[in-house]
Amino acid sequence: MSCSQEYTPQLRARGYRMTPQRHAILHVLSHSGKHLSPGEVYAKAQKQVEGLTEATVYRTLEFLAENGLARPSHIGSGHLVYEIANHEHHHLKCRNCGDEMEVEHSLLKTMYQKLESASGYQLTDSHVTFFGLCPDCQKSEDV
């Protein structure tokens, strides 16, 4: 399966081009299945594309995010990580131990509608991280 080749028409339709660099980066993202930092993407994609640059990786990740093929995420720490954009979801992260879980978008559905009618904004899919204490860390909290 040429996996990321399916993205070519999407890019073409918007006047953009498919390149070996973009192909490799899409490949890396879609096979990893988790959030990757630009550095991690670079390390993996480099093996497929001779002479790939870090600058290109940064630019490409931002490009893919702008065009809806990748999703950027702030999982704490102030550093962006990326993942392939397939299913719409959000995250819960423990401030104490760093544990992290996914949340179905459906749980936020009605809240999104409330936000939309209250603000007039039309919400597109965000990819949000909520912070809190995981069940385990709540227990150890009771000194």
Add this chain to the structure above:
Amino acid sequence: MSCSQEYTPQLRARGYRMTPQRHAILHVLSHSGKHLSPGEVYAKAQKQVEGLTEATVYRTLEFLAENGLARPSHIGSGHLVYEIANHEHHHLKCRNCGDEMEVEHSLLKTMYQKLESASGYQLTDSHVTFFGLCPDCQKSEDV
């Protein structure tokens, strides 16, 4: 009003110290009333503290955030900005024109509860940015 002096006891109680650097940075944050980048904070605080370093600004902002006195925020762009922590709120940002508005936390209240019972997590105040199209940009979207 010595404004940020009121934070001293909060720091002491946790075994930390109030310093001219922290005082100045708190002062800058609490008087600006909006999100500031580390660079902006540095530029303003520098005028009050001789020899203030950028490294100190970065460390201090992170420190204040960890201790609940400042709130970090990702308003798109992958770069952290900070604001003083007073009222709990979130943001709506237009992907097209960059317009931005605040959202009361109360609008997310029931969704937070739903998340908590579904996950077992105990949510602390996040400071979330949702993306979408503002009313104006929705109109111009209809080509």
Add this chain to the structure above:
DNA sequence: TTCCTTATTGCAAGTTTTTGCAATAACACA
């Protein structure tokens, strides 16, 4: 007030991320 402990800072050297620009290569079209 003075002394002591240690949290905090500045410095300087890393690392990461961004940017301008000229060279390259997709790909539309002849």
Add this chain to the structure above:
DNA sequence: TGTGTTATTGCAAAAACTTGCAATAAGGAA
């Protein structure tokens, strides 16, 4: 299949952010 337009890349330099460490100073105790 060849050619031209221009989106995309690599390069190199800049800007933003992080880190280790020794010097400094906050503030508790005497």
